[in-house]
Amino acid sequence: MGSEEETKKKNEVFDAEAASLFVKELRGTFASGKTKSYGWRVSQLKSLMKMLNEREPDIVDALRQDLDKPELESSIYEVALLKTSIKSALKELKHWMTPEKAKTSITTFPSSAEIVPEPFGVVLIISPWNYPFLLSLDPVVGAIAAGNALVLKPSEVAPASSSLLAKLVGEYMDLSSIRVVEGAVAETSALLDQKWDKICYTGNSRVARIVMAAAAKHLTPVLLELGGKSPVVFDSGINLKVACRRMIMGKWGCNNGQACISPDHIITTKDYAPKLLESLKNELENFYGKNPLESKDLSRIVNSNHFARLSKLLDDDKVSGKIVHGGERDKNKLRIAPTLLLDVPRDSLIMSEEIFGPLLPILTVDKIEDSFDIINSGTKPLAAYLFTNNKKLKQQFVETVSAGGLVINDTAVHLAVHSLPFGGVQESGMGAYHGKFSFDVFSHKKAVLSRGFIGDVPVRYPPYTKGKLRLLKVLISGSLLGIIRALLGWSKA
């Protein structure tokens, strides 16, 4: 596409009418059956792979512009994870697309049944600013694998990434079935007014409500990947150094705490807290040096709005005296140092909303088991973490803590495990994806039952009689012996 056309497109207002035309076009492509073919799906996945192989430097650069994301985080957590996802989809796609045979019972004998996966049709994917490539393209992989046409709406809060995504999709993907719409609230609203066959939204719970309400108008199923206050419980008697390092990686190592599964806060016993604090401080210095504000291995805060939001959390009277490490800020560079707070009040601002930044409150309890009550008294988070060697505690954790996913003795890594469904519950989301779950979440599983023309039992049909009632009872129960007995003893209705 020439730059003139590009400029023209940028200046066009994307309103409801434009959105409607978009959808119509995509529906036309979908109706043609193009996206259903195995060949198309494979070609698109391969194109995505090619794009990642060839354009990684551009992606790293865009992420540096938008978030000052360290190159390693960009290469590994955005590009490499995506490639793994594509590889796995390419490898398994034939298997995923194969109908699943279902065993039928004697009640419908003779019959055969299978469950056939089919694409929903035209799907809308709305992605966030913190992992703009991963969280845009990972759902796209699922949507394509399942055979859908789609529109991707990346976040305007990461403008370089959004622009690059639009450009790359234009260069590498089949534009008759896959489109990118850039923009902010107006464009998103125009898109949400349309009728989609599935909507995938990754972001916060406030906007998720708006998305689901819009979907409700058209009875569109939704996948909502949200967030929450993911807690980390620290028991004693653990390898503290390893635990702290893993925790730091899940927090500051993931976009400087700006990730949906980042540990939000720690809960530990009053006795253990000093030791934990010491270890955290040590490891933070090992990783990020004495001046973390200068460290190249930490992302910056995405924009001044979020910087102000996080500053407000720290300036809160109830909390400003509780800072035990860090707290340094650089407004111009949009940087906040890894900050630890000890024993903030439970009703402080920092404990009532998802932090999504490099601040880590440590709450203390008398008994470690009390931590589970604290977790369950809040809304269900996307993830919950526990560091312990105590088997009983692990069991109690699994049984009583409800969250999207749980990880014991590590943080955030479950994101990379494709055999586990990744999603939230209630406030942290609905539905799940990754691996085969991505294929499933973008598919309708159609039940197909085949019968022959024989095997008809008159008992099904009127006129109804007591005799038919007797036989019907055994037939539905599926008891073979009962059926034979009834048939032998049954006379004319």
Next chain:
Amino acid sequence: MAAAMGEIEDKLAELRQTFRSGITKSGAWRKNQLRALIELLQDNEDKIFKALHQDLGKHPVETYRDEIGLIKKSAKYALSCLDKWMAPKKRRLPLLFFPASGEVVSEPFGVVLICSAWNFPINLALEPLIGAIAAGNTVMLKPSELAVECASFLAETIPLYLDCKAIKVTNGGVDVCEQLLQQKWNKIFFTGSPRVGSIVMSAAAKHLTPVTLELGGKCPAILDTLSSPLDIKVTVKRIIGGKFASCNGQVCVGVDYILVEKKFAATLIESLKTTIKKFYGENPKDSKSISRIINEYHFERLRKLLKDPLVADAIVHGGLLDKENLFIEPTILLDPPLDAEIMTEEIFGPILPIITLNNIQESIEFINSRPKPLAIYAFTKDETFKKQIVSGTSSGSLIFNDTLVQQLCDVLPFGGVGQSGIGRYHGHYSFETFSHEKAIMQRSFFLELEPRYPPWNDFKMKFLRLAYDFDYFNLLLLLLGLKR
């Protein structure tokens, strides 16, 4: 008995408390409840027959076939499978994370709301209830107020058999529904019309409550031209079975209309007439084997569909309406106008339009130009045509050479797509639809991967690239210093 808002909130508070107590999480509690449900059905068969007869004029055979029998079967199936369903599912993890284990655990959502419909008032209340209980939730059941006797029956009888602290029934009309929908539920399961389904989902959106919506639509039956008289006979019986013989057409997965080739229409109509007579006698009005229309509102709705003069002209059989007895006889139409209300709205009654096509292949395009239905029925022996229907159409389910029997299959998911619904249930899908699948990953402290941690450098970058590629061979080489 309508309930006030305060009463609803109190009931909900108790359901929440019961859930928090953890009692519903035990397999023993769930099994006890399922057994109690089976006992409820066994002890009260006659009462249920009576209630369905009063509400809908249903014959006991239909009631047993479509309500009691199905629920008993489902409850027994859930009992036999519950241990398996409740067991955590182990998952393999990549070697990279060794030593580590992964599993998925099904946990109950919490407090669920089940709103059921009036046409199968026992089935559509209790089938989801089985799933909700099996999955360990506490439940508020809201039966449809249109099936008055059944709603009363459920409200009076359920507390006598099931744990009333965990399973409650609330009766009432639209205002009660609205009050219920204002509350925060952990899951809502709704069976009914798309219009109300949309309202339910909008209400659920306020609390980010997941929903399963079992809706409806116009379920077509594609009839390929059949040559064998025996096949035709069986086909016609099954079509009638899927229409008039199931709540007199008031069924979400019932045959709404038929698509057939012009040349076959006459044979089909003759056969339908003969079989209707065989099933219901000369005067279907006198037959005890056919249900009534639920109420005056729906009677008038159906009457209005037939009032359109072009539609009235298309009547080739039946057409008798008896308001006093809320009875409409099996009525067949031949080629009513496609833009008449009878062909744009779900009929949900004993009127069967037959639409003729030049070529039966056109049925695929016909169906695709309309909202996705809950079920498509296709009667054909042509294997190629079957494949075209499977891949060329989309519906909740697709049945070849029969109607309605998918209800009997515990292994098949039952649900819609597009306008016909969201989500599915029956068998273990019922358990799943009321469960949150929680992923659990466990690691141990030894075998640390140093390159995981900053400060970053080229070596760590190389390492992690290979690691996420699961390229263990090259990873090993790198670690041994053998790879540049």
